[in-house]
Amino acid sequence: KNQVEQSPQSLIILEGKNCTLQCNYTVSPFSNLRWYKQDTGRGPVSLTIMTFSENTKSNGRYTATLDADTKQSSLHITASQLSDSASYICVVLFSGGYNKLIFGAGTRLAVHP
Amino acid sequence: GAVVSQHPSWVICKSGTSVKIECRSLDFQATTMFWYRQFPKQSLMLMATSNEGSKATYEQGVEKDKFLINHASLTLSTLTVTSAHPEDSSFYICSARPNVDRGPANTGELFFGEGSRLTVL
Numbered sequence: 616k617n618q619v620e621q622s623p624q625s626l627i628i629l630e631g632k633n634c635t636l637q638c639n640y641t642v643s644p645f646s647n648l649r650w651y652k653q654d655t656g657r658g659p660v661s662l663t664i665m666t667f668s669e670n671t672k673s674n675g676r677y678t679a680t681l682d683a684d685t686k687q688s689s690l691h692i693t694a695s696q697l698s699d700s701a702s703y704i705c706v707v708l709f710s711g712g713y714n715k716l717i718f719g720a721g722t723r724l725a726v727h728p
Numbered sequence: 729g730a731v732v733s734q735h736p737s738w739v740i741c742k743s744g745t746s747v748k749i750e751c752r753s754l755d756f757q758a759t760t761m762f763w764y765r766q767f768p769k770q771s772l773m774l775m776a777t778s779n780e781g782s783k784a785t786y787e788q789g790v791e792k793d794k795f796l797i798n799h800a801s802l803t804l805s806t807l808t809v810t811s812a813h814p815e816d817s818s819f820y821i822c823s824a825r826p827n828v829d830r831g832p833a834n835t836g837e838l839f840f841g842e843g844s845r846l847t848v849l
Contacts, residue, residue: 646836647836651840656819656843656845657842657843658732658734658821658823658840658841658842658843659772659821659840660840661837661838661839664837702771704771704772708836714836715774716774716838718771718772718773718774719771720770720771721771723769
């Protein structure tokens with residue numbers, strides 16, 4: 616069954632600290648893996664998109680990694696800011712015959728001063 | 729970056745009435761748009777794929793007669809919640825896939841609207 620699981624479900628960190636969010640997936644075959652940031656009551660915004668051949672991609676203080684062999688991805692946030700408080704959603708594009716995005720449940724991050 | 733606009737951003741209606749939500753791609757054309765609903769503290773659930781000029785494709789368990797989708801142009805898709813009931817209260821989000829890939833080649837980058845919060849009394 617094609618699934619995307621994220622951990623932790625929620626996380627609280629202090630401003631300025633780093634954190635890493637995890638995404639494990641069983642989607643196969645897949646074309647790419649995306650990380651989105653969703654502020655409360657807003658639509659998701661793309662952070663990174665990685666194809667299966669890419670291992671890492673950065674977007675400012677956000678760095679995503681991908682290990683297609685172990686089917687794991689991580690999103691590392693450096694020097695967190697209060698504005699990083701949001702849900703972070705891992706999404707995998709299933710490409711077996713038809714394209715379909717498989718969404719993870721997200722990690723809710725709260726950055727406290 | 730590419731912009732997808734949703735309207736209204738929030739709406740309150742009485743039970744039994746119908747509500748229409750618009751999704752517009754402001755600076756690109758999109759043959760394909762998607763509609764999702766999201767309950768509190770949960771991730772997005774795909775409801776249907778909207779295709780310009782043809783019928784929408786609904787996910788299993790989504791009533792097509794309840795959630796009417798019309799994709800009349802390459803920049804506009806609408807979702808109409810018919811005979812709304814309190815259990816239809818949710819956050820509805822659309823996304824659009826540009827006909828010309830704006831991101832890395834062949835990744836099918838999607839751009840999401842800001843969402844529409846529906847409350848049915």
